[in-house]
Amino acid sequence: MRLPGTRSAAQMRLALIALLASFSVGGYLVTSATIKDDRKAAAARHAEVETVRLNALLDRARAYVVGLGNVLGDEPSASQRRFVELAGSTAGSAGLVDALWMQRSAESGRLIARYTTRTRPALQPGTDVSRWPALSAAIDDQATVFSASASRLGALGGEPGFYLVDSLSFGRGRRSNGYLAVFVPRGWLTLALEDNPREVAISMDGRRLEGELHRSPSASAAFNALARRWRVGVALAPRSGLESLLPWLALAWPWAVALLAFVVGNAIVRRRRAEREMENIVESSLDLIGIAAFDGYWKRVNPAFQRTLGYTTQELLARPLFDFVHPDDVQGTRQALQAVREGRQVGHFVNRNMSKDGEVHWLEWNARPAPEAGRLYASARDITDRRRAEEEVRRARARVVTAGDETRRRIERDLHDGTQQRLVSLALRLRATEAKIAPDMEEVRSELSDTARGLAAAVENLQEIARGIHPAVLSNRGLNTALRGLGRRAGLPVQLDADVPDRLPDPVEVATYYVVSEALTNATKHARASTVRVHVRAVDGEVDLVISDDGVGGADPDRGSGLIGLTDRVEALGGSIDVDSPPGGGTTLRVTIPFDRNPTGPSGR
Numbered sequence: 001m002r003l004p005g006t007r008s009a010a011q012m013r014l015a016l017i018a019l020l021a022s023f024s025v026g027g028y029l030v031t032s033a034t035i036k037d038d039r040k041a042a043a044a045r046h047a048e049v050e051t052v053r054l055n056a057l058l059d060r061a062r063a064y065v066v067g068l069g070n071v072l073g074d075e076p077s078a079s080q081r082r083f084v085e086l087a088g089s090t091a092g093s094a095g096l097v098d099a100l101w102m103q104r105s106a107e108s109g110r111l112i113a114r115y116t117t118r119t120r121p122a123l124q125p126g127t128d129v130s131r132w133p134a135l136s137a138a139i140d141d142q143a144t145v146f147s148a149s150a151s152r153l154g155a156l157g158g159e160p161g162f163y164l165v166d167s168l169s170f171g172r173g174r175r176s177n178g179y180l181a182v183f184v185p186r187g188w189l190t191l192a193l194e195d196n197p198r199e200v201a202i203s204m205d206g207r208r209l210e211g212e213l214h215r216s217p218s219a220s221a222a223f224n225a226l227a228r229r230w231r232v233g234v235a236l237a238p239r240s241g242l243e244s245l246l247p248w249l250a251l252a253w254p255w256a257v258a259l260l261a262f263v264v265g266n267a268i269v270r271r272r273r274a275e276r277e278m279e280n281i282v283e284s285s286l287d288l289i290g291i292a293a294f295d296g297y298w299k300r301v302n303p304a305f306q307r308t309l310g311y312t313t314q315e316l317l318a319r320p321l322f323d324f325v326h327p328d329d330v331q332g333t334r335q336a337l338q339a340v341r342e343g344r345q346v347g348h349f350v351n352r353n354m355s356k357d358g359e360v361h362w363l364e365w366n367a368r369p370a371p372e373a374g375r376l377y378a379s380a381r382d383i384t385d386r387r388r389a390e391e392e393v394r395r396a397r398a399r400v401v402t403a404g405d406e407t408r409r410r411i412e413r414d415l416h417d418g419t420q421q422r423l424v425s426l427a428l429r430l431r432a433t434e435a436k437i438a439p440d441m442e443e444v445r446s447e448l449s450d451t452a453r454g455l456a457a458a459v460e461n462l463q464e465i466a467r468g469i470h471p472a473v474l475s476n477r478g479l480n481t482a483l484r485g486l487g488r489r490a491g492l493p494v495q496l497d498a499d500v501p502d503r504l505p506d507p508v509e510v511a512t513y514y515v516v517s518e519a520l521t522n523a524t525k526h527a528r529a530s531t532v533r534v535h536v537r538a539v540d541g542e543v544d545l546v547i548s549d550d551g552v553g554g555a556d557p558d559r560g561s562g563l564i565g566l567t568d569r570v571e572a573l574g575g576s577i578d579v580d581s582p583p584g585g586g587t588t589l590r591v592t593i594p595f596d597r598n599p600t601g602p603s604g605r
Contacts, residue, residue, distance in 0.1 A: 027250035035239075035247070043219035043234050050200055050232045051221040053193055058225045059347070061164055061184065062148045064094035069148075069168035069180050072101070076567070078171035080125055083115035095192065098156060098183035101170050102129060102139070111136055114178065115170070122157035138165045139179050141227075149227035150184075153207055161185040162204065164226065172567075173556060174580060186210055201233040288363065288380040294341050296320045299375065308363075308382055310356035326352035326360060340369045340376045350383070362387045394572065479509045483536065486517055490532070491524040498536040504543065508595045511569050512536065512543055515577075518566055519547040519589050527551025527587055538595075543575075545591040555581035 068090050075082055078101075087099045100116040100123055111130045116123040130136050134154025141149075151163040161184050169176040190197045190210050201211030205228055218236035222229060282289050282302050290301040301316050309316075309324060316324075325333050329351040336349045346367045353361050363380040370377065437445040474482040479500045487494035503509070516534055523529045529551030537544045567577050575593035 024251040028247045031250040032247045039236055039239075040218060043236050044221075046234045046237075047219040047221040047232055050193070050195065050234065051223055051230075054189065054202065054230065054232055055223055055225055057189065057192055058150075058230070061094050061096065061182075062226060063348075064090065064096065065148045065164045065166050065180060065182050068099070068182075069166050072170040072180065073168055073176075075171045077173075078115065078176060080115050083170070084117055087117050095188070096164075096182050096184060098123060098185075099181065100127075100129070101178055101180050103175075103178040111139060111179075120157045135163050135165070135181055138163060138181075139167075147227075150204070150225075151181075153204065153209060156183045156185070159185050161188070162209070172579075174582070175556075199235055199237075203231045203233070204228050206231075288378075288382070290378055292321060292376050292378060294337075294374045294376070296322060296337065308355070308361060309353060324353050326354055328352070336365070336367070337376075340367050343369050343371055345369065360384070394574075474509060474513050475506075478503055479512060479536070482509075482513055483516055483534065486513070486520060487534070490520045492529060493531045494520065495531065495533045497534065500536060500538045500543075502538075504538060505595050507573055508543060508593050511566070511573060511575070511593060512545060512591075514569065515545060515566050515589070515591055516547060519549075522555065523549040523551060523587070527553075527555070529586070541594055541596070543591070543593040543595065545593075546588065547591075548586060548588040550586045552583070553581045553585045553587055554583040555579060555587045 068087060071086050071090065072078075072083070075086070083101060088097070097119050098117060100113040102111050102113050104110070105112050110128050113123070113125060113127040113129050116125055116127070118124065132154060134151040138149065138151035148164060148166040151165055153160065153162055155161065164182045164184060166180050168178070168180055170178060170180075187197070187210060189202055190200060197211045198213070201213040202209045211233070213233065213235055218234065220231055220233040222231040224230070285302060285304055288302065288304045288308060290305065291299045293299055298317050298321055301313060305316055306312060311324070322330050322333060333351050336346050336351075339346055346365065349365045349367070350362060351365070353363055355361055361382055362384045364383050365378055365380045367376050367378040433448060437448065480498050483496060483498050487496045504512075516536075520532060523532050527549050529549035532547065532549045535546040570577050570591060570593055573593050573595075575591065578590045579587065580590070581587040
């Protein structure tokens with residue numbers, strides 16, 4: 001027979017055991033659920049990180065295609081050798097080596113690979129790529145081909161992948177337009193990202209591109225880039241030994257509390273360490289990285305701002321960001337900021353910023369909006385040295401042209417004032433001597449007369465040579481008179497409409513004169529034209545020159561024409577030359593040359 005006190009103690013023990021059991025089981029269940037949620041959250045973060053990295057990688061690949069396209073477009077003429085050289089010299093920035101430049105055949109309508117890198121047997125110049133479905137479909141898509149975009153999944157020589165396609169020109173001239181395609185093989189994305197293909201899967205437009213996940217991803221994230229929909233899926237990370245053991249430890253109530261405290265503390269430490277690492281990356285970056293509000297004030301900037309512009313962080317945050325922008329670039333910067341406010345991402349935007357000591361810095365910006373926070377995230381790279389180098393090249397070209405003009409002018413002056421005058425003096429002395437010959441010396445008189453006529457012809461030839469080196473009439477009487485002289489000496493009728501009311505800077509007049517001279521020479525020798533029309537105007541700080549003939553057409557300035565040298569001369573002055581010469585349709589040459597409307601000195605010289 002049990003005593004009442006004993007029964008109560010037993011019941012209390014049972015209640016305590018039940019309570020401990022419930023806490024233990026509850027701890028097990030809660031811990032298991034927490035670990036599962038943490039693994040899913042980690043997978044989601046992993047997917048987001050991989051999405052950002054993939055987006056950046058695709059942006060670099062696009063920048064490589066656009067950059068290669070800009071280099072090709074700057075070439076004076078297209079050739080297989082130059083295509084291989086230029087594609088190879090820029091491939092290192094992206095690691096993509098398979099490229100081809102195509103044109104649509106006017107006769108058959110087929111898509112022909114004119115130039116290739118020849119890195120694969122399938123990449124041979126002249127290959128008909130119309131039957132490459134992914135590539136031809138991307139080019140036929142008018143909505144995307146005029147900006148760098150990605151094709152559907154396809155193949156090159158049996159290797160799967162996709163193409164980066166852009167519509168651009170190679171060289172100059174009417175037949176320079178075409179399409180550039182760069183092949184991205186399967187595996188390049190994960191290799192460039194240094195990802196494990198068994199843990200990350202990448203798909204494009206719903207089709208698996210890379211990765212070998214054998215089960216559905218536990219987390220994924222998607223974004224749009226290069227006119228395609230990309231998705232990155234990651235597998236749920238395998239349970240670690242601790243994650244497998246932790247629920248069982250939770251069954252042991254006293255130990256579970258201590259262990260959970262350790263795990264939570266460790267997670268906090270890791271999070272803070274990750275935040276410090278990210279902070280160190282931003283702080284040590286050579287690029288300018290900052291956060292700005294839509295009201296036009298910086299909210300946070302890294303030390304690169306101070307190193308580049310010389311202002312302290314407090315000064316940068318206290319003043320509107322437009323205060324640091326060059327006055328001539330404020331309007332363009334406002335437009336870029338407005339685009340970000342509207343939710344658009346702005347990339348490769350270039351403006352000038354003034355440092356504290358007054359120095360100008362060219363910065364290339366990329367900005368991404370965060371509309372929910374009313375902020376934008378921006379980064380910039382200082383490209384001042386590159387812009388200065390480009391400007392120095394242009395100035396060097398201008399100095400070479402100017403030096404050449406000065407040399408030609410000096411030679412013409414020496415011929416006119418020296419050699420020509422001496423020859424004229426000799427001719428006069430011969431005529432005087434001829435008059436003194438006795439009547440019975442007719443043979444001597446005849447020889448002297450022939451010599452005098454030959455000397456006069458030599459003087460005329462010397463005058464033509466001097467005029468070709470540098471026309472004295474251009475320096476003495478201006479462009480209108482010099483152009484009329486060209487028209488009179490041309491071997492065919494010239495309709496001249498020249499209206500240049502004032503004297504222009506000497507390099508501008510010389511360049512205009514020689515463009516007209518070269519065009520008239522080409523029309524006479526090669527075009528078989530019956531007439532040439534020359535229209536010249538100088539208004540609003542720019543010379544507009546149009547020369548057209550009714551000849552056979554088909555002129556190509558990239559095939560050794562004298563216009564190549566004129567192109568260098570005009571571009572050294574900041575101008576441009578465009579040639580339109582369809583076969584059978586005559587040739588039209590359009591030239592624009594800017595000039596200073598308020599030059600110093602007489603006639604801008």
